[in-house]
Structure formats: structure tokens, C-alpha cells
Amino acid sequence: xxxxxxxxxxxxxxxxxxxxxxxxxxxxxxxxxxxxxxxxxxxxxxxxxxxxxxxxxxxxxxxxxxxxxxxxxxxxxxxxxxxxxxxxxxxxxxxxxxxxxxxxxxxxxxxxxxxxxxxxxxxxxxxxxxxxxxxxxxxxxxxxxxxxxxxxxxxxxxxxxxxxxxxxxxxxxxxxxxxxxxxxxxxxxxxxxxxxxxxxxxxxxxxxxxxxxxxxxxxxxxxxxxxxxxxxxxxxxxxxxxxxxxxxxxxxxxxxxxxxxxxxxxxxxxx
Amino acid sequence: xxxxxxxxxxxxxxxxxxxxxxxxxxxxxxxxxxxxxxxxxxxxxxxxxxxxxxxxxxxxxxxxxxxxxxxxxxxxxxxxxxxxxxxxxxxxxxxxxxxxxxxxxxxxxxxxxxxxxxxxxxxxxxxxxxxxxxxxxxxxxxxxxxxxxxxxxxxxxxxxxxxxxxxxxxxxxxxxxxxxxxxxxxxxxxxxxxxxxxxxxxxxxxxxxxxxxxxxxxxxxxxxxxxxxxxxxxxxxxxxxxxxxxxxxxxxxxxxxxxxxxxxxxxxxxx
Numbered sequence: 096x097x098x099x100x101x102x103x104x105x106x107x108x109x110x111x112x113x114x115x116x117x118x119x120x121x122x123x124x125x126x127x128x129x130x131x132x133x134x135x136x137x138x139x140x141x142x143x144x145x146x147x148x149x150x151x152x153x154x155x156x157x158x159x160x161x162x163x164x165x166x167x168x169x170x171x172x173x174x175x176x177x178x179x180x181x182x183x184x185x186x187x188x189x190x191x192x193x194x195x196x197x198x199x200x201x202x203x204x205x206x207x208x209x210x211x212x213x214x215x216x217x218x219x220x221x222x223x224x225x226x227x228x229x230x231x232x233x234x235x236x237x238x239x240x241x242x243x244x245x246x247x248x249x250x251x252x253x254x255x256x257x258x259x260x261x262x263x264x265x266x267x268x269x270x271x272x273x274x275x276x277x278x279x280x281x282x283x284x285x286x287x288x289x290x291x292x293x294x295x296x297x298x299x300x301x302x303x304x305x306x307x308x309x310x311x312x313x314x315x316x317x318x319x320x321x322x323x324x325x326x327x328x329x330x331x332x333x334x335x336x337x338x339x340x341x342x343x344x345x346x347x348x349x350x351x352x353x354x355x356x357x358x359x360x361x362x363x364x365x366x
Numbered sequence: 367x368x369x370x371x372x373x374x375x376x377x378x379x380x381x382x383x384x385x386x387x388x389x390x391x392x393x394x395x396x397x398x399x400x401x402x403x404x405x406x407x408x409x410x411x412x413x414x415x416x417x418x419x420x421x422x423x424x425x426x427x428x429x430x431x432x433x434x435x436x437x438x439x440x441x442x443x444x445x446x447x448x449x450x451x452x453x454x455x456x457x458x459x460x461x462x463x464x465x466x467x468x469x470x471x472x473x474x475x476x477x478x479x480x481x482x483x484x485x486x487x488x489x490x491x492x493x494x495x496x497x498x499x500x501x502x503x504x505x506x507x508x509x510x511x512x513x514x515x516x517x518x519x520x521x522x523x524x525x526x527x528x529x530x531x532x533x534x535x536x537x538x539x540x541x542x543x544x545x546x547x548x549x550x551x552x553x554x555x556x557x558x559x560x561x562x563x564x565x566x567x568x569x570x571x572x573x574x575x576x577x578x579x580x581x582x583x584x585x586x587x588x589x590x591x592x593x594x595x596x597x598x599x600x601x602x603x604x605x606x607x608x609x610x611x612x613x614x615x616x617x618x619x620x621x622x623x624x625x626x627x628x629x630x631x632x633x634x635x636x637x
Contacts, residue, residue, distance in 0.1 A: 097380055106377035107385065109368055109469055114378065114448070116510035117388030123456075148511070149518065175456065177385070180514075185394075185446065185473050187510065187517035187541060198380055202456050226497035226561075227533060230515055238509035239387035239458065240419070243451075244501055246458035247420065262498060270458060290497075 096165040097200035101157065111196055113179025116187065117237035119196075120144040122295075125204070125329050125361065126172045129163065132359040133328055136295040141178070144234045149189065150180060153197050165201040171362075173202045173329050179237070207255075207330060212353065212363045215336030215345055216255035216325075218269065221245045224262050225290040233293035245270050256325060258314075258338050261290050266317035272327040273297035275307070276320035277348045282307040285317075296326035303355050304348070322346035331356045331363060367436040368471035372428065382467055384450025387458065388508035390467075391415040393566075396475070396600050396632065397443045400434065403630040404599055407566040412449070415505045420460065421451060424468050436472040442633075444473045444600050450508070478526075478601060483624065483634045486607030486616055487526035487596075489540065492516045495533050496561040504564035516541045527596060529588075529609050532561050537588035543598040544568035546578070547591035548619045553578040556588075567597035574626050575619070593617035602627045602634060 099107060112118035122137045131137070138155050145152040158176060166172035177198040183190045223245040231238070245257050256269040267285050268274050273294040275284045282304050287293050301307055317323070323335035323343050332352045334345035357363055370378060383389035393408045402408070409426050416423040429447060437443035448469040454461045494516040502509070516528050527540040538556050539545050544565040546555045553575050558564050572578055588594070594606035594614050603623045605616035628634055 099380060105380055107380050109370060109376055109378050109448075109471065111385065112514075114382065114385045114450075115392075115508070116514055117508055118511060118514050121386075148515075173456065177380075179385075185444065186476065187513045189514065189518050200380065205457070223501055226499035226502075228497035228512065230494055231497075231511055236511055237386070237388055238511045240389060240502055240507055240509045241499065242458045243383075243387055243389050243460065244419075247460050 097198065098161050098165060099198050100196060101161060107196055107198065108182050110182045111179055112181060112183045113177065113196060113237055117239075119177060119179030119237045120148065120150065121175060121177045121235055121237060123329055124162065124174045124176065126162070126166045126169070126174055127360055127362065128170055129166070130360060131162070131174070132361065133295050133299060134159065136298055137328070140235065140293065140295055141176070144236065145178070147234060148236065150178060151193065151195055153178065153195065158197070158199065161199040165199055169201060169203070171204040173204060175200050175202065177237070205329065211255065211333060212331070213345075215334030215343065217253055217336055218338045219249040219254045219257045220339045221248055221257040221259050221270070223248065224260050225267050227261055227289040229289055232290050233287045235292050242270050256333075260314050264314050266312045266314045267291045269325050272325035272330065272333065274317075275300060275324050275326065275348075276312060276317050277322035277346060278316065278320050282348050283312060284309055285312045286310055294326055295328045296331070299359075300326050300352055303352065322349050324349040324352065326352075331361050368469065369432050369436060370469050371467060372432060378467055378469065379453050381453045382450055383452060383454045384448065384467060384508055388510075390448060390450030390508045391419065391421065392446060392448045392506055392508060394600055395433065395445045395447065397433070397437045397440070397445055398631055398633065399441055400437070401631060402433070402445070403632065404566050404570060405430070407569055408599070411506065411564065411566055412447070415507065416449070418505060419507065421449060422464065422466055424449065424466065429468070429470065432470040436470055440472060440474070442475040444475060446471050446473065448508070476600065482526065482604060483602070484616075486605030486614065488524055488607055489609045490520040490525045490528045491610045492519055492528040492530050492541070494519065495531050496538050498532055498560040500560055503561050504558045506563050513541050526604075531585050535585050537583045537585045538562040540596050543596035543601065543604065545588075546571060546595050546597065546619075547583060547588050548593035548617060549587065549591050553619050554583060555580055556583045557581055565597055566599045567602070570630070571597050571603075571623055574623065593620050595620040595623065597623075602632050
């Protein structure tokens with residue numbers, strides 16, 4: 096089910112700036128039997144993104160009502176909220192008084208092999224590197240061609256994700272998840288000041304692991320980690336089994352975070 | 367008037383990847399009384415973009431027929447062709463057999479002061495720098511948040527454009543036009559290997575000035591030019607009168623290119 100500006104609809108204006116320029120933001124939120132444990136973090140990120148892109152923030156209560164409505168009756172669901180700067184004249188200038196477009200839609204949970212959570216997943220080391228743009232770094236905006244190109248680098252179904260570096264060879268994230276490396280017993284996740292998306296699940300892990308570090312993480316150092324895991328608001332905590340020829344086993348930090356995820360109310364397996 | 371996949375329509379699917387990820391390309395083509403002198407160059411760029419983004423190229427004859435149809439009866443018009451990877455499942459992976467969405471729409475010509483072509487326009491030096499992404503550089507793709515942010519840096523109506531540099535302080539382009547600098551009598555335009563859009567009007571100027579150079583152009587060198595001008599498929603050849611406090615007069619190369627533009631069939635002024 097989908098609501099566009101609060102009304103059931105399947106289409107948007109062909110003049111929407113979300114289509115014309117990718118001028119907007121999105122959130123993908125996991126619901127389990129009507130509850131979204133990370134909802135407050137999603138709303139926090141959306142508000143921060145609106146501020147940085149100068150988009151008016153929609154009323155959070157309407158968003159929550161609409162999100163609940165579109166996934167009503169679904170055991171597990173992904174709700175995508177897309178917020179654009181709405182219909183505008185041709186040209187990059189922001190309309191003086193934008194009327195944003197708000198799309199709230201539910202999707203079935205993506206299928207993941209149960210073994211993914213037990214044994215981990217395999218990652219392709221992407222040849223696409225992320226461009227460095229501090230003005231957009233961290234935001235979950237609608238300009239996602241880099242991720243589309245990176246995801247197109249492999250089609251082996253045994254590979255579930257890709258590892259992305261920036262132009263300076265620093266590990267940044269997976270294509271659609273954040274990355275943690277455990278090095279000398281300390282969990283660390285790459286700084287997202289120049290590129291990457293500041294994931295809601297990543298923020299939850301950082302809150303659960305106060306000793307974790309956020310810093311630049313050169314790829315070679317990342318690959319020497321004792322544990323690697325991905326964090327995703329939709330897929331949860333995914334151990335990394337291999338990056339190319341480098342192999343890893345799920346370790347104690349990964350397992351602790353999976354337990355934390357279960358405690359939050361997320362089942363670790365989906366059909 | 368607007369055609370979506372050949373049929374009159376005002377909307378597109380809310381699941382279109384053009385909206386979801388900016389997964390597509392566009393062209394803005396100036397028509398004068400039904401003729402588009404740069405049409406072949408636009409089609410060439412679109413074909414190149416489709417190849418790089420792995421999009422199926424629509425039939426060029428259909429595109430031309432649709433472009434003519436939407437601007438029928440208009441003395442001057444801008445036709446925007448938007449091509450997306452169409453409706454897809456949630457997730458970055460390209461659909462195995464994409465059904466692209468093709469939007470062909472006409473807009474009135476933007477109004478420009480006639481003095482702009484005589485005396486030149488003023489440019490703001492943008493604080494937003496373009497990120498360097500060779501995999502997307504040159505393409506007129508739908509990921510345009512950098513341009514939206516750059517254009518939002520000023521609202522003085524006396525300033526018509528902004529000058530954009532890359533992260534290394536090299537001049538690249540205007541926000542929605544390409545840039546030429548005349549230095550020691552030689553016209554040069556910045557290399558677009560790392561960022562920027564390879565403009566159709568820029569290509570036309572390069573063809574008309576075989577001695578022109580394409581190379582890296584540090585901002586300070588650019589600002590010391592004897593002439594600066596912008597090239598745009600919609601707005602033509604625009605002399606630059608000032609970049610911040612640096613002032614310029616329209617010089618002989620600029621005037622020669624304006625004459626060339628008139629020869630192509632473009633009037634230099636619009637109401």
C-alpha cells in the first residue's frame with residue numbers, strides 16, 4: 096500500500112523535483128508486527144537531513160500514522176518514506192515556498208538466507224569508489240547512482256553485498272549497509288564526514304557499544320580485522336564471512352550485537 | 367505538453383527508479399520554431415550516457431517525433447527528455463530486463479535580460495565544490511543535488527549563475543552551463559574527466575574552435591582570463607561580466623561564438 100501526501104496513490108507528478116534532480120531524502124524502516132523499534136532514530140535522521148537540504152520537515156505524527164497504516168496487517172514490512180522538494184519550475188533554484196511531496200509505502204521484507212545470520216555473507220570488493228562530498232555526506236538522499244553502479248558490479252547470487260571505499264582507499268560502507276570492523280578487540284566504523292550514509296542501525300550499534308570508535312579506516316587495516324559485520328535497519332546485523340579472498344568468522348562483538356538486535360524486537364531471520 | 371512513454375500524461379509511477387535513486391539521464395533541448403540545431407549532439411550524448419549507465423537507448427526516431435509533437439506551435443521552447451531505468455523492485459540492483467520510462471515535455475524558454483548577451487552576466491563564486499566521480503563525470507544524469515545546493519547559495523536576482531570548482535580548486539563549470547576562459551588568446555574549457563556535465567553547447571563550441579584546449583584550469587588562472595563565457599544548450603553563449611569582484615568584458619572569442627550561435631539558427635535574445 097502507498098500513500099502520496101496522505102492519500103492512496105500509485106503515481107507522482109512528472110514535474111516532481113525528486114524525479115528531476117533527486118532533490119529529496121528517504122528512509123527505509125523495518126516494522127515487525129506493527130512496531131518499528133528504530134522509529135525515533137529514523138525521524139531524527141530525517142529531521143537532520145531536512146535541515147541540511149532546507150526541506151520542510153513533515154509533521155512526525157502524520158508520518159507515523161501513515162507508516163502504520165501502509166503496513167497494517169503485515170507481520171514483517173519495510174516502510175519507505177520518500178520526501179521530495181515537490182513540484183517546481185524547471186531549473187535548479189529551490190522554490191521559495193516548496194510544497195514537499197511525501198510518499199509512504201510498504202514493501203515485503205527482503206528474503207535472506209537464514210544462514211546469512213549464522214555463518215555470514217560474502218562481499219564483493221567494489222571497483223566503484225564513493226565520491227567525497229561533505230555537503231551531502233551522511234544524508235540518505237535520493238542521489239544514488241553510485242550505489243546503482245556499485246551493485247551492478249556483480250551478479251553472483253552467493254555474494255550478498257559489496258564493500259565500498261572512497262577515492263583515497265578508505266573503507267566506507269557496504270552498498271546498502273554500514274560497516275563495523277573489530278580490530279584488537281575494539282569495534283570501529285568508518286567516519287562518514289566525506290561520503291556514505293549515516294545509518295540508523297549504525298547509530299544504534301554505536302549507542303550500544305560506547306567504546307566503539309568512529310574514524311578513518313584504510314582498506315588494508317579493515318581487511319585485517321578479526322571480525323567484520325554490516326548493520327542495516329532492514330536486515331539487522333550481518334556477519335561478514337568473506338571480502339573477496341579474505342575470510343572471517345562471526346566473533347563475539349558480532350554475536351553481542353545480534354543479541355542486542357533480538358532484544359530490540361527484531362527477529363534475526365526472515366522467510 | 368508532456369508524453370510519458372509516448373502517451374499524454376502528467377504523472378509517473380511512484381516506484382520509478384528515476385525518483386527512487388535518480389537512476390536515469392536527461393537532456394534539455396532548445397527548439398526554435400520547430401527546429402533543434404543541436405539535436406544530433408543531444409542524441410549522441412544520450413546514447414553515450416545510456417551506454418555508461420547500461421540503459422537501453424530509446425528509438426531515436428520516436429524521440430524526435432515526440433519532441434516535435436510536444437513543442438508544436440511554440441516559437442521557442444525547451445524540450446526536456448528524461449530517461450529512467452523505469453519501475454523496479456526496491457533495492458539498488460538493476461532489473462535484469464529494465465523497461466525504461468521516457469518522459470518528453472516542453473517548457474517555455476526561460477526569460478533572460480537582453481543585456482545579458484550584450485554586457486554579460488554576473489557569477490557568484492560557489493562555496494559548494496563538485497565531488498570527483500569519474501564513473502559519472504560528464505553525464506547529464508538525474509543526481510543533481512550538488513547543483514541544487516550550489517544554486518541555493520545566492521538569491522540576488524542580479525546574479526545569473528554560479529562558478530563551481532572541484533574539491534581541488536579547479537574551475538569546472540557554471541551551475542547549469544559550461545565555462546570557457548580565453549587566456550593569452552587561446553580558448554580553454556575545463557576537463558570534465560572527474561566531475562561536471564559534458565555540455566552539448568560546449569561540444570559545439572569545441573567543434574567551432576579547433577584550436578581550443580580542454581585541460582585542468584585552476585581557479586586563479588581562470589579568474590585571470592581576458593574573457594570568460596558560458597555555454598548552454600538553452601541559453602546559448604553568455605559573456606561573463608563578473609565573478610565576484612573580478613570583472614571582464616565580452617571579447618572577440620565570445621562575440622565570434624555568439625555569431626556562430628546566430629548562424630546555427632538561435633536568436634540571441636528571448637522575451
